Amino acid sequence: QVQLVESGGGQVQAGGSLNLTCKASGMTGEDARGWYLQAPGKQRKVVARYFGNGKTNYADFAPDRIIITRDSGKTTVYLQVQNPRTQDTAVYDCWAEGSRTWGQGTQVTVSS
Numbered sequence: 001q002v003q004l005v006e007s008g009g010g011q012v013q014a015g016g017s018l019n020l021t022c023k024a025s026g027m028t029g030e031d032a033r034g035w036y037l038q039a040p041g042k043q044r045k046v047v048a049r050y051f052g053n054g055k056t057n058y059a060d061f062a063p064d065r066i067i068i069t070r071d072s073g074k075t076t077v078y079l080q081v082q083n084p085r086t087q088d089t090a091v092y093d094c095w096a097e098g099s100r101t102w103g104q105g106t107q108v109t110v111s112s
Helices: none
Strands: 003-007 010-013 017-025 033-038 045-050 056-058 066-070 076-082 090-096 106-111
Touching: 003 090, 017 033, 017 090, 017 106, 033 076, 045 066, 045 076, 056 066
Parallel strands: 010 106
Antiparallel strands: 003 017, 017 076, 033 045, 033 090, 045 056, 066 076, 090 106
16 A cells, blocks of 8 residues: 655745655555645645656746655655745645555645
């Protein structure tokens, strides 16, 4: 059974650092993984995806300061948000496409 455990959310100062982690168990590293966000009052939408072949894809709205990476063991996917801003406030969630599994979601609140 695939499980995704997210960490790294919480209260963040604008201009500080924001690094989210999605650790997987019960799956192969070849499964595509995605980070999604749901801002207050908005629908959830994909931010970035990391494919099993190592390629990445970003949503059109995602600024260059958002970076998705994966560890060498292919079990953990990271989302780095450089210079976080108040508009980055959202619930961030990790998704494994092959097993259609979500993580538990992590709230990120960026304050100025």
